[in-house]
Structures are given as structure tokens and as C-alpha cells.
Amino acid sequence: DAGITQSPRHKVTETGTPVTLRCHQTENHRYMYWYRQDPGHGLRLIHYSYGVKDTDKGEVSDGYSVSRSKTEDFLLTLESATSSQTSVYFCAISERGSGQETQYFGPGTRLLVL
Amino acid sequence: QKEVEQNSGPLSVPEGAIASLNCTYSDRVSQSFFWYRQYSGKSPELIMSIYSNGDKEDGRFTAQLNKASQYVSLLIRDSQPSDSATYLCARGGGTASKLTFGTGTRLQVTL
Numbered sequence: 001d002a003g004i005t006q007s008p009r010h011k012v013t014e015t016g017t018p019v020t021l022r023c024h025q026t027e028n029h030r031y032m033y034w035y036r037q038d039p040g041h042g043l044r045l046i047h048y049s050y051g052v053k054d055t056d057k058g059e060v061s062d063g064y065s066v067s068r069s070k071t072e073d074f075l076l077t078l079e080s081a082t083s084s085q086t087s088v089y090f091c092a093i094s095e096r097g098s099g100q101e102t103q104y105f106g107p108g109t110r111l112l113v114l
Numbered sequence: 115q116k117e118v119e120q121n122s123g124p125l126s127v128p129e130g131a132i133a134s135l136n137c138t139y140s141d142r143v144s145q146s147f148f149w150y151r152q153y154s155g156k157s158p159e160l161i162m163s164i165y166s167n168g169d170k171e172d173g174r175f176t177a178q179l180n181k182a183s184q185y186v187s188l189l190i191r192d193s194q195p196s197d198s199a200t201y202l203c204a205r206g207g208g209t210a211s212k213l214t215f216g217t218g219t220r221l222q223v224t225l
Binding site for chain 1: 146148156157158159160163165202204206210211212213214215216217218
């Protein structure tokens with residue numbers, strides 16, 4: 001258990017509304033990531049962070065923004081949710097072990113955009 | 115061509131048999147590879163990591179890496195029904211320890 005929690009765990013929202021998902025970690029990891037997982041596409045990186053206020057885009061960043069104002073929290077915001085953003089969202093942290101960085105995942109958030 | 119490719123399955127093996135899961139990748143500079151197991155409705159959990167050519171064993175699991183052929187595999191010996199899950203292959207080596215995942219192979223272990 002890498003000490004990662006996500007909230008909410010489930011959310012139903014309507015098209016056009018803003019949505020914020022929270023990832024919280026308790027072990028002071030530098031790197032944090034947001035992925036989405038969809039059938040046939042696997043896990044795709046949305047955004048990642050390499051420190052407080054340091055973030056960058058992943059492969060599917062359009063329509064998403066992130067913020068990291070403190071080490072333990074990484075927020076993912078859907079500015080105006082669309083049905084194509086219905087997905088399962090996973091947060092991950094990267095931990096160094098045996099000289100290599102390895103990612104561990106949070107429990108996920110299921111988002112349904114109607 | 116996808117960066118990391120896996121057969122989606124399902125791969126069906128009888129209990130007690132060896133399950134062989136395969137993954138190919140297109141990036142010749144990738145240095146690290148990971149296998150995750152994901153049960154339905156759950157988050158991915160790390161099973162194995164491998165960084166050097168050859169085999170790496172951990173209990174019933176063996177990861178095999180062949181960088182020349184751009185191929186990584188996971189063998190599960192004495193397969194159990196509890197091994198039924200989707201197995202995700204991922205390659206690392208990018209900046210900020212980013213990973214690129216395959217779409218996963220669904221394994222079914224039958225009684």
C-alpha cells in the first residue's frame with residue numbers, strides 16, 4: 001500500500017459541469033500521475049507532476065487541467081465535462097526501489113458524464 | 115504501430131498449467147519494463163519489474179526480457195483461478211519516470 005487515496009470514488013455529473021478529482025498521498029513522493037482507463041485503450045497518461053507547482057501534459061491532456069499546491073495533493077479538473085470523459089481515473093505515485101522508479105496506483109475514481 | 119502491444123485475449127489455461135503472457139514494444143531505448151495485474155473493478159498492482167536481458171523469477175512468476183527482439187513476457191507457473199485477471203505490460207525509461215502501457219491481456223484460469 002503506497003498510501004494513496006482518491007476522492008470521490010464514484011461520481012455522476014452532467015455534460016458541461018466542472019469536475020475535480022483529488023489524489024492524496026501520505027509518503028512525500030515527488031512524482032504523481034493521472035491516468036484514464038478505457039476499454040480497448042488501456043491506461044493513458046493525462047498529466048503528471050514532478051514537484052509542487054511543477055506539472056506537464058501526458059498523451060491525452062485536452063480538456064483536463066491539474067494543480068499541485070502541496071506535495072501530498074494532486075488535483076485533476078475537467079473544466080467542462082463531456083461524455084467522452086466518462087472513464088475510470090487512476091492516480092499513481094512513483095517510488096524508488098532497487099535503484100529504479102516504480103509506479104503504484106490509487107484505488108481509482110469512476111466518473112460518469114451524462 | 116502502438117508503443118506497447120499485447121494480445122487482448124482472453125488467454126485460457128487450465129489450473130496448474132503455465133500461462134505465458136507476451137508483450138512487444140517499439141522503442142529501442144526503453145530500459146525498464148513492468149507487469150501489473152488488474153482484477154475487474156480494481157486498480158493495477160505491480161507484479162514484476164525487469165531491467166536487464168534474461169529472466170527474473172519471483173515465486174510463481176518469471177519475467178523474461180529480450181531487448182534485441184523488443185520482447186518481454188510473463189510466465190505464471192502452477193496457474194490458479196485467483197490468477198484470473200488482466201495483465202498489463204508497461205515500459206519505462208521516459209522523463210519523470212513515465213510509463214507507457216499496453217492494453218492488457220485477459221487471463222482465465224479454468225478449473
